[in-house]
Amino acid sequence: MSIIQVQELKYRYPDTERLALDNVSFEIEQGEFIGIVGRNKSGKSTLCYALAGLAPHFFGGGYGGKVVVNGLEIRASEIEEITSDVGLVFENPFSQMTGSKFTVFEEIAFGLENKGIDRTEMVQRIEESLFLLDIEEIKNKNPFSLSGGQMQRVAIASVIAMKPNVLILDEPTSQLDPQGSEDVFRVVENLAKEGITIVMAEHKIEKVAQYSDRVLLLDDGKLVDINTPEHIFSRDDLETHGILAPAATRIAQALDIRDPLTGLYPVTLAGIQRQRGEI
Amino acid sequence: MAKLETRGLHFSYTAEKKVLNGIDLILEGPPTAIVGQNGAGKTTFVKVLKGLLRPSKGSVYFNGEDIKDQTVAQLSRHIGLIFQNPNDQIFKNRVLDEVMFGPSNIGASRDDARDQAMAALERLGLEDEADANPYDLSLSERKLIAVASILAMDPDVLIFDEPTMGQDFEGKDLLKQIIREEHARGKLILCILHDMDFAADVFDRTIVFNQGNVLLDGPTREVFSQKDILESAFLEQPSPTQIARVLGLDGCYLTDAELIAALKN
Amino acid sequence: MGAMTLYVKQRSPVHSMDPLTKILYVIVSIAVTYILRELWAIAAMTAVTFLLLVIGKVFRKIIPVLGLSLLLIVSIIVVQGFFNPENETVLFELGFLTFYEEGMRAAALFTLRILNMIGSFGVLILTTKPDDLVESLIKRGFSPRFGYILLSVLQLIPQMSATMGKITDAQRSRGMETDGNLWVRTKAFFPLIVPVVLNSLNETRERAIALEVRGFSSKGKRTFLNVTEDYPYRHVIRGVLLAVLIGAIVWRVWT
Numbered sequence: 001m002s003i004i005q006v007q008e009l010k011y012r013y014p015d016t017e018r019l020a021l022d023n024v025s026f027e028i029e030q031g032e033f034i035g036i037v038g039r040n041k042s043g044k045s046t047l048c049y050a051l052a053g054l055a056p057h058f059f060g061g062g063y064g065g066k067v068v069v070n071g072l073e074i075r076a077s078e079i080e081e082i083t084s085d086v087g088l089v090f091e092n093p094f095s096q097m098t099g100s101k102f103t104v105f106e107e108i109a110f111g112l113e114n115k116g117i118d119r120t121e122m123v124q125r126i127e128e129s130l131f132l133l134d135i136e137e138i139k140n141k142n143p144f145s146l147s148g149g150q151m152q153r154v155a156i157a158s159v160i161a162m163k164p165n166v167l168i169l170d171e172p173t174s175q176l177d178p179q180g181s182e183d184v185f186r187v188v189e190n191l192a193k194e195g196i197t198i199v200m201a202e203h204k205i206e207k208v209a210q211y212s213d214r215v216l217l218l219d220d221g222k223l224v225d226i227n228t229p230e231h232i233f234s235r236d237d238l239e240t241h242g243i244l245a246p247a248a249t250r251i252a253q254a255l256d257i258r259d260p261l262t263g264l265y266p267v268t269l270a271g272i273q274r275q276r277g278e279i
Numbered sequence: 280m281a282k283l284e285t286r287g288l289h290f291s292y293t294a295e296k297k298v299l300n301g302i303d304l305i306l307e308g309p310p311t312a313i314v315g316q317n318g319a320g321k322t323t324f325v326k327v328l329k330g331l332l333r334p335s336k337g338s339v340y341f342n343g344e345d346i347k348d349q350t351v352a353q354l355s356r357h358i359g360l361i362f363q364n365p366n367d368q369i370f371k372n373r374v375l376d377e378v379m380f381g382p383s384n385i386g387a388s389r390d391d392a393r394d395q396a397m398a399a400l401e402r403l404g405l406e407d408e409a410d411a412n413p414y415d416l417s418l419s420e421r422k423l424i425a426v427a428s429i430l431a432m433d434p435d436v437l438i439f440d441e442p443t444m445g446q447d448f449e450g451k452d453l454l455k456q457i458i459r460e461e462h463a464r465g466k467l468i469l470c471i472l473h474d475m476d477f478a479a480d481v482f483d484r485t486i487v488f489n490q491g492n493v494l495l496d497g498p499t500r501e502v503f504s505q506k507d508i509l510e511s512a513f514l515e516q517p518s519p520t521q522i523a524r525v526l527g528l529d530g531c532y533l534t535d536a537e538l539i540a541a542l543k544n
Numbered sequence: 545m546g547a548m549t550l551y552v553k554q555r556s557p558v559h560s561m562d563p564l565t566k567i568l569y570v571i572v573s574i575a576v577t578y579i580l581r582e583l584w585a586i587a588a589m590t591a592v593t594f595l596l597l598v599i600g601k602v603f604r605k606i607i608p609v610l611g612l613s614l615l616l617i618v619s620i621i622v623v624q625g626f627f628n629p630e631n632e633t634v635l636f637e638l639g640f641l642t643f644y645e646e647g648m649r650a651a652a653l654f655t656l657r658i659l660n661m662i663g664s665f666g667v668l669i670l671t672t673k674p675d676d677l678v679e680s681l682i683k684r685g686f687s688p689r690f691g692y693i694l695l696s697v698l699q700l701i702p703q704m705s706a707t708m709g710k711i712t713d714a715q716r717s718r719g720m721e722t723d724g725n726l727w728v729r730t731k732a733f734f735p736l737i738v739p740v741v742l743n744s745l746n747e748t749r750e751r752a753i754a755l756e757v758r759g760f761s762s763k764g765k766r767t768f769l770n771v772t773e774d775y776p777y778r779h780v781i782r783g784v785l786l787a788v789l790i791g792a793i794v795w796r797v798w799t
Contacts, residue, residue, distance in 0.1 A: 058756055087757065096750075101675055116765045119769065176473075247518030247535065248518070248522055250535050272526065329717060356719060367714055414742065
């Protein structure tokens with residue numbers, strides 16, 4: 001069974017009339033890396049919140065349809081059950097720090113303390129996530145003394161340490177430099193290889209094209225398509241949905257470099273290289 | 280045309296950690312991108328230009344005059360800075376009031392301030408949000424409001440700190456258009472960027488910061504040709520250049536159009 | 545950006561006292577100054593509080609807070625000095641103003657009580673790591689939610705002062721004069737209040753989401769990374785504090 005099932009999901013924030021999500025249905029398999037793309041206000045963040053249970057449990061508002069994540073029906077479950085399976089990282093690293101911890105090590109411990117993880121295991125898990133995010137050298141620093149990129153890695157480590165089955169990331173690289181963004185994508189890709197399901201809303205189309213297994217395209221709260229990056233970025237109507245195809249796809253389109261079998265355009269440098277090699 | 284010059288600019292927040300290590304730059308003429316890793320000193324540099332931070336050594340000259348004798352408020356009619364995080368800038372409960380704040384402070388009458396504010400909002404496609412509360416809008420819209428609030432003051436120098444952050448491609452197109460228009464009106468444009476493609480597409484001059492020093496400075500094409508030096512500063516070349524190399528073409532291509540034209544030959 | 549707390553990292557005997565003992569100290573010292581009426585005793589209690597601040601190397605941090613409360617203290621002295629209904633004995637005259645002994649005594653009492661209250665909270669907050677404080681309360685059976693509210697209150701002041709700095713920069717960047725004499729700075733201060741509060745609330749809300757997704761509202765048993773330190777003499781100190789409290793009550797009843 002799919003790890004995430006979304007059926008006819010409708011959601012509206014309190015005191016608003018517009019549907020932030022409008023009849024959205026899709027399924028995601030365990031270990032997939034899904035990129036969510038769409039113009040601003042298309043519902044990317046809201047979909048992330050809905051998968052993490054914050055909509056409706058934290059925000060309230062109007063809700064219809066059904067979301068099941070890792071066997072839990074989100075609407076009928078308590079937020080504390082959901083947070084055991086689903087991790088959420090969001091854009092602003094600064095507001096993801098608890099503000100009460102004096103070292104990165106303690107900061108990562110916070111979620112584990114809440115979940116009542118045994119101390120020996122706690123330390124081990126913290127060490128592991130420090131290693132995964134390559135932030136061992138800053139483990140004794142004060143979280144608020146870090147740069148945005150380092151802080152965001154601490155935020156991801158804090159969530160990873162809780163061993164979620166599903167990791168939701170809402171534009172996690174928007175405050176990072178190119179190197180920092182690349183690091184985050186690589187880390188997340190490795191997590192996907194270990195079987196963690198990744199759902200990541202992101203503006204950096206080139207990176208989405210390179211790393212995700214499938215891309216989910218939203219526009220005005222509606223699901224336009226969920227498919228491989230090659231399918232999504234080869235769509236003729238992409239720009240009408242507020243998305244510019246990756247540079248590789250744009251160039252390939254201009255030169256009519258495409259996969260002879262599927263007729264789709266490549267989406268990455270490697271993709272172009274492959275098609276060129278075969279031609 | 281406006282001109283900013285720095286001579287031997289040093290800055291540090293604490294004695295141990297130096298953020299700027301003697302920056303000598305003359306900034307005038309073409310739209311200029313400032314790129315570099317997080318922590319390279321870019322934001323600190325523009326805050327010193329704006330007078331928000333005072334250099335620990337060295338000076339900043341605006342049109343030949345040392346800015347040290349002017350308060351930030353006095354400088355504000357000449358030098359506009361759009362902060363990276365709009366939440367650090369927006370503080371009114373109504374979009375229009377927020378945008379009117381600057382022009383009102385530098386002596387515009389209430390009616391003029393309103394006209395200038397509305398004109399700025401229209402340029403950013405936000406005229407319908409004039410009565411909204413900025414906190415009800417999305418981060419990307421708040422970023423555009425921050426841009427409008429500086430445009431409304433019509434300063435001689437416009438400094439953007441990471442304007443494309445969180446913008447979709449329509450937002451980026453809008454910013455590109457604003458930058459080109461303001462340059463055409465004779466403004467000096469400086470822009471801190473992490474988005475190399477946007478830098479390559481829109482800016483004629485590019486400066487690379489690295490650990491508080493200027494690593495590269497020159498016409499954008501020359502700067503982005505230096506693959507090895509860019510990599511030493513953890514920066515990539517623009518996508519068209521990377522694709523060109525994969526396709527076996529030498530040289531530095533700044534836009535899709537350039538690359539496609541070269542490939543079709 | 546420093547840590548978002550008022551806590552001052554230092555090594556001192558006061559820092560190494562356990563949080564619960566310090567909370568008890570706050571309660572006892574405030575209670576004593578209200579139970580007793582003898583000026584000397586209240587002065588002594590206040591002196592002990594300030595001695596603790598000095599030992600804890602945080603005395604300088606409390607000065608700005610005392611400065612703000614000075615306004616309150618001065619107004620109490622004036623009001624009590626002139627208008628206390630028990631005023632009888634003239635203490636001294638200053639031009640046409642007459643200060644009475646009874647009023648001045650009452651004013652001194654109030655002043656010392658306020659100083660002691662500020663000082664004793666200072667001892668607790670400035671020398672205790674906030675998460676130690678919250679942890680020790682949770683371990684004692686308080687709900688984590690209570691702990692979180694306490695934490696947010698403790699964070700509010702440093703958070704607001706950071707926001708204040710940013711907004712001041714934004715305002716002067718757009719032509720508002722904030723440098724200069726006291727009048728200019730005072731004028732610039734008031735427009736700051738609303739945005740600072742709004743900004744802080746906004747950030748608090750985002751942080752609340754972050755805490756929520758990290759299982760903060762879990763109802764199960766919690767564990768703690770930091771092993772509870774063994775605070776020497778804590779039973780002795782708590783015993784002494786309780787003895788002082790009981791002594792004060794007995795004294796009040798008997799005299």
